[in-house]
Amino acid sequence: MHNAALALFNDRLPYKPYFSDDLHFGVRIAGKERAILAKYIQFNQPHAMFWLGFDVDRAGAAIDWSDRNAPAPTLTITNPDNGHAHLLYALKTSIRTALDGKMKPLRYAAAVENALRKKLEADAGYSGLICKNPNHDHWKIAVWQPELYTLDWLADFLDLNAASDKEIVADYGLGRNCTLFDKTRKWAYRAIRQGWPEYDKWLKACCERASAYNLQFTAPLDQNEVSSIAKSIAKWTNIKITKSSFEEYVEKTHTPDIQSLRGKKSKGGGRPFNSESLTSKKPWLSMGISRSTYYRQLRACEPV
Template sequence: MGCVKIFEDYLPNRPYHTDDLVSGLKINKKEKAKLARLVQPNGPTHRYWMVFDLDRSNAGMHWDDVGAPAPNLIARNPANGHAHLLYLLQTPIRTAIDAKTAPLRYAAAIEAGLRNLLGADRGYSGLICKNPINSHWIVQEWESTPYTLDDLADYIDLTPEKAREKPVEDYGLGRNCMLFDELRAWAYKAIRQGWPNYNQWLNACLDRAIGYNVNFSTPLDISEVKHTAKSVAKWTHRNFTRGTFDEYVARTHTSEIQSFRGKQKGKGKREQGIILFEAGATIKEVMKQLTVDRATAYRWMKHTILLHTT
């Protein structure tokens, strides 16, 4: 099966589409949307394609010049040579975080690495792309076999271990990771303020998620934000009740642990950062208050989350 046919088969049931961005996006059934010049390649919960936007006249062969993997598909503008490069994933990445986040973090690191290697536009949202089904574009299939994440990582010297060490970026899949991390750090603290019913809590999580999302240089589509908010709301409402929280306090605030934490006070910014995260502070608030960079604050937040989940 050719990659163009796979692209058609994997389209969302009701994708965004348009023939002209100036006229705005529409949503329609797949059979109609697939005829448009621009179409949504991935749905809100799974990423089948990594798509990169190259605004250069030689975009069709630039990947070879920089030593990047061959795209499965390239859809190129005949007027200026600008193109979208599409890489098909053998196993789709679940972007609605409701299970293990390690595959998503690994994919986010790979996507950011490929973007840097290709010199692709970091302002590209990835929501829609040049539709390889539409004859308006010059379409070429370079690679017929889907890529595993490890296949792609080979081109940027990124092992799973290195990916876990590398902080996620405010780009592509990294936004999904950052949104989830910031939202759940807030949720662990906020749900204890009144123990709201589920509908109230879901609305509160969605409001907070939307607030985080607008601070991204290129925000996620609202459908992805809603999925993340629902995931965090469901998990915390199910697992954080008055009873389970009392058990958590008893388990994590023994006299030995309290003594250890007391000894840590005054030792430096790291401990102050962890205390701030435990109190519900956001990454940006910790960065500002302690004058540290995002990577440092993110590393402290991950440590804080581990304390809450072990």
């Protein structure tokens, strides 16, 4: 069972993982053959998460998950000097972290991940990029669950309110992907209308904005993930939000309707149009135009 779990771990490693022999000197990148010899290694693919990983910094971390009624980890990788451990849960189907699919599965995965982190009382500052390498003989390895998990199976062990309510920590794990996507796309919806830039310039602007947002995280995402999110947003907005499509949208939603402005007539003749009521309701705010523009359009609708 130990060999099978280790073989699964090695099979799922990135082609060129980050690795380190001493975290004080940072991480480097190399081919799998070299990285697999290091004490620490990147365990998930750049755009696909095959493992949910948690950093538990307390003595007995490799066994006290059972006292917390948490699901059994696939394997634990323990530091024999202090009992601290990384707990890894192998997923049957990987979670696509690149934003070329739907966001709903990613948000659900982030909610399950967060609920499991809380149950394990794992470190909320863990970046999830690298873990203790189970191939290295410095660590103590234990395998607890040979079967691969689905997100729904993990959710059965957890507080389902966290998953069903989509409770996501913006600065942790997969929650960072969701947060970065939301912040960047909301900026992009407005920014693209400022000059309608060519795609190459627009992609660069989206990458710069996403990178700036990413730096606000305690543990920033890898730049490859940031670039993937920015590219997805740039491509979608470049196709969907064009000058012509926006002008058509404005024409459909912001041109005053004569009948609605003058009031619908009832059989009794209706009530006369009252400009004071418009002043109190301020309809130009919901239309996204100025007060003077609103009344200018209103006058243009009046019969000659």
